[in-house]
Amino acid sequence: MHRFAEIRAAAADLARKDGGEVLAKELQPLWFGDTRRSCVVFLGELGLDDAAIAAITGHQLTTIKKILETYMPRTEGMAARAVVARIDSARNAPAERRAGND
Numbered sequence: 001m002h003r004f005a006e007i008r009a010a011a012a013d014l015a016r017k018d019g020g021e022v023l024a025k026e027l028q029p030l031w032f033g034d035t036r037r038s039c040v041v042f043l044g045e046l047g048l049d050d051a052a053i054a055a056i057t058g059h060q061l062t063t064i065k066k067i068l069e070t071y072m073p074r075t076e077g078m079a080a081r082a083v084v085a086r087i088d089s090a091r092n093a094p095a096e097r098r099a100g101n102d
Helices: 003-019 021-027 032-045 050-057 060-069 076-092
Strands: none
Touching: 003 021, 032 050, 032 060, 050 060
């Protein structure tokens, strides 16, 4: 976090050297918090639960939930994975729970 500005400036310089002036301009206003939020969304898309994401990023659980609610895209693939996960969970549940006797 402390070196983020240095790294951002170096990345912008490298982009300029490679002819990427547009990329260099896009990098300049970026701040550390932007990348942390992006990381939260990326980890959420990978299927990590909120507690695991919080352990990695250092955010509070309530903050993780707010970030995911705001920035997490809702896709058909994610919906399909959620349905499959629920079906798998039901298959692996004890017989009493599957029968609705919990």
